[in-house]
Amino acid sequence: xVVYRKFGGCNTxxxxxxxxxxxxxxxxxxxxxxxxxxDFFMCGIIGYIGTKKCVPKLIxxxxxxxxxxxxxxxxxxxxxGNVEIKKEKGKIKNLKDTLDMDVDAYIGIGHTRWxxxxxxxNINAHPHKNGKVTLxxxxxxxxxxxxxxxxxxxxxxxxxxxxxxVAAALLDELYSKNSxxxxxxxxxxxxxxxxxxxxxxxxxxxxxxxxRCASPMIVAIGNDGYYVASDVPAILAYTNKYMLLNDYDIxxxxxxxxxxxxxxxxxxxxxxxFFEGSMDAATKGGFEHFMLKEINEQDKVFKDTVxxxxxxxxxxxxxxxxxxxxxxxxxxxxxxxxYHTGVVxxxxxxNYANIPVNVEVASEYRYKKCFYDKDTxxxxxxxxxxxxxxxxxxxxAKVDGITTMAIVNVVGSSIAREADYVTYIKxxxxxxxxTTKAYLAQLAIxxxxxxxxxxxxxxxxxxxxxxxVKEYNxxxxxxxxxxxxxxxxxxxxKIYDKKQIFFIGRGIDYALSxxxxxxxxxxxxxxxxxxxxxxxxxxxxxxxxxxxxxxAISTDDSLREKTISNIKEVKARGAYVVYxxxxxxxxxxxxxIITIKKIHPILESILTIIPLQLLSYKVAxxxxxxxxxxxxxxxxxxxx
Ligand code: G6P
Numbered sequence: 001x002v003v004y005r006k007f008g009g010c011n012t013x014x015x016x017x018x019x020x021x022x023x024x025x026x027x028x029x030x031x032x033x034x035x036x037x038x039d040f041f042m043c044g045i046i047g048y049i050g051t052k053k054c055v056p057k058l059i060x061x062x063x064x065x066x067x068x069x070x071x072x073x074x075x076x077x078x079x080x081g082n083v084e085i086k087k088e089k090g091k092i093k094n095l096k097d098t099l100d101m102d103v104d105a106y107i108g109i110g111h112t113r114w115x116x117x118x119x120x121x122n123i124n125a126h127p128h129k130n131g132k133v134t135l136x137x138x139x140x141x142x143x144x145x146x147x148x149x150x151x152x153x154x155x156x157x158x159x160x161x162x163x164x165x166v167a168a169a170l171l172d173e174l175y176s177k178n179s180x181x182x183x184x185x186x187x188x189x190x191x192x193x194x195x196x197x198x199x200x201x202x203x204x205x206x207x208x209x210x211x212r213c214a215s216p217m218i219v220a221i222g223n224d225g226y227y228v229a230s231d232v233p234a235i236l237a238y239t240n241k242y243m244l245l246n247d248y249d250i251x252x253x254x255x256x257x258x259x260x261x262x263x264x265x266x267x268x269x270x271x272x273x274f275f276e277g278s279m280d281a282a283t284k285g286g287f288e289h290f291m292l293k294e295i296n297e298q299d300k301v302f303k304d305t306v307x308x309x310x311x312x313x314x315x316x317x318x319x320x321x322x323x324x325x326x327x328x329x330x331x332x333x334x335x336x337x338x339y340h341t342g343v344v345x346x347x348x349x350x351n352y353a354n355i356p357v358n359v360e361v362a363s364e365y366r367y368k369k370c371f372y373d374k375d376t377x378x379x380x381x382x383x384x385x386x387x388x389x390x391x392x393x394x395x396x397a398k399v400d401g402i403t404t405m406a407i408v409n410v411v412g413s414s415i416a417r418e419a420d421y422v423t424y425i426k427x428x429x430x431x432x433x434x435t436t437k438a439y440l441a442q443l444a445i446x447x448x449x450x451x452x453x454x455x456x457x458x459x460x461x462x463x464x465x466x467x468x469v470k471e472y473n474x475x476x477x478x479x480x481x482x483x484x485x486x487x488x489x490x491x492x493x494k495i496y497d498k499k500q501i502f503f504i505g506r507g508i509d510y511a512l513s514x515x516x517x518x519x520x521x522x523x524x525x526x527x528x529x530x531x532x533x534x535x536x537x538x539x540x541x542x543x544x545x546x547x548x549x550x551x552a553i554s555t556d557d558s559l560r561e562k563t564i565s566n567i568k569e570v571k572a573r574g575a576y577v578v579y580x581x582x583x584x585x586x587x588x589x590x591x592x593i594i595t596i597k598k599i600h601p602i603l604e605s606i607l608t609i610i611p612l613q614l615l616s617y618k619v620a621x622x623x624x625x626x627x628x629x630x631x632x633x634x635x636x637x638x639x640x
Contacts, residue, residue: 042068042069042114042138042634043068043069043111043112043113043114043126043137043138043139043230044061044062044065044066044067044068044069044111044112044138044229044230044231044234045065045109045110045111045136045137045138045197045199045217045228045229045230046058046061046062046065046109046110046111046136046199046227046228046229046230046234046235047108047109047110047136047199047208047210047227047228047229047253048061048107048108048109048208048225048226048227049106049107049207049208049225049226049253049254049255050106050222050224050225050226050255051106051224051225051255052106052224052225053101053102053103053104053105053106054077054105054106054107054108055075055077055099055100055101055102055103055105055108056101057108057225057227057238058075058077058108058109058110059075059092059095059096059099059101059110060237060238061110061227061229061234061235061237061238062075062092062095062110062111062112062234063092064233064234064236064237065112065229065230065231065233065234066091066092066112066629067233067431067433067634067635068112068114068138068230068231068634068635069112069113069114069115069634070090070091070092070112070113070114070629070634071089071090071113071114071115071120072087072088072089072090072095072112072113072115072120072121072122072124072125072126073087073088073090073091073092073094073095073110073111073112073113073125074086074087074088074095074110074111074113074125074126074127074136075087075095075099075108075109075110075111075127076108076109076110076127076129076134076136076201077103077105077107077108077109078105078106078107078108078201078206079103079104079105080104081204082203083129083134083201083203084103084105085127085129085134086098086099087122087125087126087127088122088125089120089121089122089125090120091626091629092112106225106255107201107206107207107208108201109127109134109135109136109199109200109201109208110127110136111125111126111127111136111137111138113125113126114634118160118161118162119161123159123160123161124160124161124162126162126164127201128160128162128164128165128167128168129168130156130158130165130168130169130172131156131168131169131172131173131175131176132172132175132176132202132203132204133168133169133171133172133175133200133201133202133203134168134200134201134202134203135164135167135168135171135198135199135200135201136164136198136199137163137164137167137196137197137198138196138197138215138216138230139194139195139196139197139213139214139215140163140194140195140196141163141164141166141167141192141193141194141196142193142194143191143192143193143194144163144166144167144194147166147170147191147192148166148169151166151169151170151173154173156169156172156173163194167188167192167196167198170188170191170192171184171185171188171198171200174187174188175202181200181202181205181207181209181252182209182250182252182259182261182265183265185198185200185209185211185250186248186250186261186263186265188211189211189213189248189263192213194213194214195213195214195215196211196212196213196214196215197210197211197212197213197215197216197217197230198210198211198212199228206254206255207252207253207254208226208228208251208252208253209250209251209252209253210228210245210250210251210253211248211249211250211251212245212246212247212248212249213247213248214247215230216230216231217229217230217245218230218231218232218235218242218243218244218245219242219243219245219251219253219258219260219270220235220238220239220241220242220243221239221241221242221243221258221272222235222238222239222241223239224238225255226253226258227239228251228253232275233429233431236275240274240275240276241272241273241274241275242272242273242275243260243270243271243272243273244270244273245260245270246262246263247263248262248263249261249262249263249268250265289432289617289627289628290431290432290628291432291434291436291523291617291627291628292617292627294430294431294432294436294437295436295437295483295610295613295614295617296483297428297437298436298437298440298479298483298610299476299477299479299480299483300476301425301426301427301428301437301440301441302440302441302444302475302476302479302606303476304426304428305425305426305427305441305444305445306444306448306472306475308424308426309321309423309445309448310448310451310472312469312472312473314452314455314465317448317451317452317455318452320423321448321449321452321453323421324377324405324449324452324453325453325456326375326377326403327355327375327376327377327403328355328356328375328376329355329356329357329358329372329373329375329376329377330349330355330356330357330358330376330377330378330379331357331358331359331360331365331370331372331376331377331378331379331397332345332346332357332358332359332360332379332381333359333360333361333362333365333378333379333380333381333390333393333394334359334361334362334380334381334382334387334390335361335362335363335382335387335389335390336387336435336518337383337434337435337438337439337515337518337519338381338382338383338387338390338435338438338439338442339359339361339362339381340439340511340514340515340518341381341439341442341443341446341515342359342379342381343359343510343511343514344443344446344508344511344512344605345357345359345379345381345442345443345446345449345450346358346359346511347507347508347511348446348447348449348450348508348602349446349449349450349453351450351454351459351601352450352451352453352454352457352459352460352602353449353450353453353454353456353457353459354457354459355453360393361389362380362387362389362390362392362393363389365393365396366389366392366393366396370396370397370400370402372397372400372402373402374401374402374403376402376403377402377403377404377405378393378394378397378402378403378404378405379404379405379406379407380393380394380404380405380406380407380408380415380419381406381407381408381442382406382407382408382409382413382415383408383409383410383425383427383430383435383438383439383442384408384409384410384413384635385406385408385409385410385413385414385415385416386410386413386414386415387415390415391414391415391418394406394415394418394419395418398418398420403420403421404418404419404420404421405419405420405421405422405423406418406419406421406422406423407423407424407425407442407445408422408423408424408425409424409425409427409430409438409441411424423445425438425441425442425444425445426441427440427441430635431628431635432627432628432635433522433628433629433630433633433634433635434519434522434523434616434627434630435635436519436613439515439609440606440609440610443605443606443609444606447602447603447606450602451465451468451602454602467600468600468602468603471599471600471603472603475599475603475606475607478597478599478607479606479607479610481597482596482597482607482610482611483610483614486614487594488594488611488614488615488618489618490592491578491592491594491615492615492618492619492621492622493618493622494549494576494592495549495576495578495619496524496526496618496619496622496623497622497623498526498547498548498549499526499527500526500527500528500529500543500548501517501520501526501527501528501548501549501550501551502517502528502529502530502531502536502540502543502544502548502549502550502551502570502575503516503517503520503528503529503530503531503550503551503552503553504530504531504532504533504536504550504551504552504553504563504566504567504570505530505532505533505552505553505554505563506532506533506534506554506556506559506562506563506566507556507559508555508556508601508604508605509533509553509554509555509556509559509563509608510530510531510532510533510553511605512553512605512608512609512612513530513531513551513553514530515609515612516530516551516553516609516612516613516615516616517529517530518530519612519613519616520615520616520619520620522630522633523616523617523620523625523627523630524616524619524620524623524625525623525625525630525631526619526623533552533562533563533566533567534562534566536566536569536570537566537569541569541570541573544570544573544574544575545573545574546574547574547575547576548570548574548575548576549575549576549577549578550567550570550575550576550577550578551577551578551580551612551615552566552567552570552577552578552579552580552590553580553581553608553612554567554579554580554581554583555580555581555582555596555598555601555604555605555608556601557583560583564585564589567579567589567590568589571589571590576591577589577590577591577592578590578591578592578593578594579592579593579594580593580594580596580608580611580612581593581594581595581596582595582596582597582598582599582604582608583598594611594615596608596610596611
C-alpha cells in the first residue's frame with residue numbers, strides 16, 4: 001500500500017522494479033506486485049492530423065493493428081467543426097462498410113477493441129464521448145467505479161459499461177475547469193489508477209491530444225501529417241519516422257507542430273527513430289492470407305535467425321551463448337505456440353546438453369511454488385515480448401533473484417527489455433494471429449543452443465558438428481522445397497469436415513503434435529487433441545471410431561517401432577491415419593503419407609512442422625474460416 005500510494009497509484013512494474021533496487025523491502029514488493037501488476041495492452045489506437053483525408057488513414061492503421069483485437073472498431077473525426085463518431089461491432093471491415101471513406105475530414109482518431117469491460121457491441125465500442133471529450137483508450141482504469149460514482153453525483157450520465165467512457169467524463173470535467181486538455185490530462189493522471197493510452201478530440205478544438213501510462217504509444221511524423229498510435233505497424237504504410245513516449249508524457253498534435261510534455265509538464269524533445277525493417281510485412285504480397293505468406297517466408301526467417309548467431313564456427317555460438325554453461329537447470333516458460341517450442345527445446349537441450357529442463361505454461365508458473373535456485377536459468381519465449389503471463393513469470397523470477405533469458409521477436413518489447421539476456425529471433429513482423437514463422441525461428445534458436453551446449457559437453461563431436469554446419473546451410477532450400485512440395489491439399493479435403501482430429505507422436509514428435517494440433521484447432525475450429533502415442537490407449541482411444549482422423553508423426557528412429565504399434569492400434573479401430581515421417585515404410589499401416597526429408601534430429605522438427613502448418617491452413621480454408629483472424633483470438637495477449 002505504501003509503494004502503491006507513493007507512486008501515485010500507477011501500478012507499473014517499471015516503477016516497482018526501480019523501487020526494489022533502491023530499497024530493502026523486497027518482501028513487501030513481492031507480495032503486492034502479483035496483485036497490483038496487470039497489463040492490459042490489448043486494443044489498437046490511432047490518431048491522424050494532416051493535409052490528407054483522415055478516414056482512409058485511420059482505417060489503414062486500424063487494419064494493421066487488428067492483431068490487437070477485433071471485437072469492434074470505431075473512428076471519430078472533425079467534419080465542419082463537429083466531431084462525428086462511427087462505430088461497429090466486429091472486425092474493421094464491418095466498420096469500413098458503413099463509412100464514407102471520402103469524408104471531408106483531416107483530423108481523426110480510431111480504435112480496434114478486444115473486449116474487457118462489457119460485451120463486444122456497438123455501445124461499448126470506442127470512441128466514447130462524454131461532454132466535449134471524445135476518446136479512444138487502450139488499457140484498464142482500475143478505479144473507474146469510484147470515479148464514475150463521483151462523476152454521477154456531479155450530474156454525468158453514462159450509457160456504456162466501459163471504463164473508457166468514465167475517462168472521457170473525467171477529462172470533460174477537468175477540461176471544463178481548465179479549458180486546457182494538456183493540463184487536464186496531467187491532472188487526470190493523478191486521479192486514474194491503472195493503465196491507459198488515450199487519444200482525444202475535444203469539441204471546438206482542432207488538435208489531437210494523447211497520453212499514456214503503462215500502455216504503449218508512439219508519435220509518428222509523415223510527409224502529410226502527424227500520427228499517434230499503439231505500435232509501429234500502424235503507421236508503416238505512411239511513414240517510418242517515429243518517437244517513443246514514456247509513461248505520463250502528454251502529446252498535443254496540431255496541423256503544423258508536435259508538442260510533447262513530460263510528467264512535470266515541461267515541454268520536451270524526443271529522439272526521432274527510423275524503422276528500418278521491411279514495410280512488406282504489412283501487405284500480403286500476392287498471397288491469399290498473411291498466414292500463407294508467413295509460412296512461405298520461413299526459409300528466409302530460418303536463414304536470418306541462424307546467420308545472426310552462427311557463422312559455422314563454435315566461436316560464433318560461444319559469443320552469444322557462453323553464459324548458458326553457468327546453469328545446471330533450465331525452466332522454459334511461455335504461452336501458446338511459444339510454450340510448444342519450449343517443449344521441443346526441452347527434448348533438444350536434455351538430449352544434447354544433458355541439462356534437466358522443466359517447461360511450464362506461464363499462467364501457471366507465475367502462481368506456483370518454483371524450486372529454482374541460483375543454478376537455474378529461466379527462459380521466457382515470446383513472439384510479441386508482451387504476453388502478460390510470460391512477463392509476470394519473468395518478473396517473478398527476477399524478484400526471486402533468478403537469472404532470466406528471453407527468446408523474443410519484437411525488438412524493445414517489455415520481456416526483451418527486462419530479461420537479463422535476450423536472444424532475438426529474426427522473424428520480422430508476424431501479422432497472422434496463428435504463428436508460423438516465429439514458431440519456426442524459435443525452434444532454430446533452441447537447435448543452436450542444443451548444438452552449442454552439446455558440443456561443449458562433447459555429446460556432439462567435431463565431425464558431427466561439421467556435418468551439421470552443412471545441414472544448417474542447406475536447410476533454407478529444403479524448407480522452400482517442403483513448402484512447395486504440396487500434397488497436403490488432398491489430405492485436407494478428406495478431413496476438413498470431421499468433428500475431431502487427433503495428433504500423436506512420441507518424444508520430440510509429441511512436442512510437434514502439440515503445435516500441429518493447436519494450429520489446426522485455432523484456425524479451423526475443429527476440436528483437436530495431441531497425445532503421446534503410447535498414452536492414447538489409456539482412455540482417449542475410446543474416441544476413435546471409423547474414419548476418425550489420426551495424424552501420426554514419426555521422425556525419431558529410436559521410437560519408430562513403438563509409434564507404429566500405436567498407429568496400428570488406432571487403425572484397427574477404423575481411424576483414417578495420416579503418417580508424417582522421414583522414413584520409407586516397409587508396410588502400409590496408414591491411409592496417407594507425408595514424407596519429409598531425413599536430416600539431423602537437431603533440425604528435423606523445423607522441417608516437420610511445415611506440412612502440418614500447411615495442412616491446418618488448408619483445412620481452415622476448406623471450411624471457409626477467417627484464417628488470419630480466428631474468432632475470439634488476438635495475437636498479442638496482454639491480459640491475464
Ligand atoms: C496468443 C497467440 C499465440 C501465441 C501466444 C503467445 O495466444 O494467439 O499464437 O503463441 O499468444 O504469444 P507470444 O507473443 O508470447 O509468443
